[in-house]
Amino acid sequence: MELSIYEKLHHVQLAIPADSEDQCRSFYCQILGLIEIEKPEVLARRGGLWLKLGGSELHLGVEKDFMPARKAHPGIQVADVAALAEHLKASGYDVEWDDAIPTLRRFYVFDIVGNRLEFLEPI
Structure with a gap:
């Protein structure tokens, strides 16, 4: 059954350990630039x-x-995946490129507490 009530994805939740908020702020706000x-x-x-x-x-x-x-x-779509990968590498994070989907340029990185993130850009 197809429902037409869905509008958009509001949020995704990742788990973090207790007392890691400051570390996560550093990664997500300072390194990735999220607000x-x-x-x-x-x-x-x-x-x-x-x-x-x-x-x-x-x-x-x-x-x-x-x-x-x-x-x-x-999976987080970005405007310039190569620039983000370079920024993360310069900030000390390892990125793992994956070319398994020919229509996407994408890589994986692990956040400060070990959660996997995928960043991608359509080709």
């Missing part, structure tokens, strides 16, 4: 942080028995 969004007060007490990602959001939520997502990942 932190203020969480509602009732949710802010739980820890974590929310980030603006184009027209969507990326939520980083504290998970008690944290294990990084090594396979599952968000």
Whole structure:
């Protein structure tokens, strides 16, 4: 059954360990340049942080028995994937290029707590 009620992806959530918000801010805000969004007060007490990602959001939520997502990942489309890869490498992060999809130029990188991220650009 096809439903026509879906409009867009609002957010994706990744887990982070307790007390890692400052490290994550450093990576996501300073290295990647995302903007932190203020969480509602009732949710802010739980820890974590929310980030603006184009027209969507990326939520980083504290998970008690944290294990990084090594396979599952968000795919984030960017305007200049090569420039982002160079920026990440210059910032000390390893990028892994993947040419398995001929219509996309893409790479993977692991965030500061070990979660896998994919950045891509249509060719």
